[in-house]
Amino acid sequence: MATLEIIGAPQSNFVRTTRIACMEKGVPYTLTPARPHTPEVDAVHPLGKIPGMRHGEVTLCETSAICAYVDRAFDGPPLIPRDALGAARTEQWISLHNTAIDPLVVRQYLAAYFFSGLPDGAPDRAKIDAVLPKMRETFAWLNRELGTRGYLAGDSWTVADAFLLPTMHYMRLLPESGEMVKASPNVAAWFDRVAARPSAKETEPPPMPGRGG
Ligand SMILES: N[C@@H](CCC(=O)N[C@@H](CS)C(=O)NCC(=O)O)C(=O)O
Structure with a gap:
């Protein structure tokens, strides 16, 4: 094949x-x-x-x-649970990531750092500051959700976790979002749990320009 x-x-x-x-x-x-x-x-x-x-x-x-x-x-362990509720919860969290989390923290916040469009390529401070209140709200509800279970869609890993992990990887590395992760113990514990899996370790992205890690 x-x-x-x-x-x-x-x-x-x-x-x-x-x-x-x-x-x-x-x-x-x-x-x-x-x-x-x-x-x-x-x-x-x-x-x-x-x-x-x-x-x-x-x-x-x-x-x-x-x-x-x-x-x-392919054969192998399910990435999406086969039961109706487990599959729906996984889809729910993929959707929340793709419509509420990624557009805010990657397309707006991270982009304002690395793809600001300013002539000197410097971070766009105004754009960064503008998204911080909404990001704080986002970390707050995510932290509440992750306080009730070990993984996004339930008590075991699903592919929904594979959507949030790469996003959160970058959030840990940038200053304001890094502070938000530290202030969100359930998010931080979830990250450590999911990032310890071989699938996460072997796909770590190259370091961000000028930021290490
Ligand atoms: N809805 C797409 C989004 C993919 C996406 O936004 N990829 C980014 C890179 S992380 C991209 O290609 N950006 C270029 C662009 O939007 O023109 C998916 O779920 O795969």
Whole structure:
């Protein structure tokens, strides 16, 4: 059978999610590093976003769809629970990550640090300061949720955890969000638990420019 290929930059939180999914499922894969809006990516994603996936004749885009395919097309431990409620809770948390967490903390906050668009490439302080109140609220509700169970969707790991882990990895490294993680003990404990898994260790992204880690 053809080897599964993940297409995208290893720094991307969403690319990392699909790599974690492959590892947790026990599916060998190759990573083809590619930036958004390059020909390799445009060939599999109509909006040129990463990750993309190829498996023989199959091409897919969108992280959630790729993870669902990996889960259903191969033998191995389920990434999404097979019972109705467990599957729905997993989907619920993927959706919360993709619609409420990632757009705020990655697309706005992290982007204001590294892709500010300012002429000198410096962080956009005004944009960073503007998102901090909403981020504090987000960490507060996430911390409350994670105080009731060990993992996002219940008492065991699901692929929903593979969505939040790469995002939270970056949050630990930036100053204000790093403080928010430290002030959110349930989030911090969840992070340590999930980051200790081989799937997380083996997919750690390259260090951020000028920030180590
Ligand atoms: N909805 C997409 C989002 C993927 C995404 O936003 N990827 C980022 C990199 S982490 C990207 O390609 N950004 C380029 C762009 O939005 O033009 C998914 O779930 O896979």
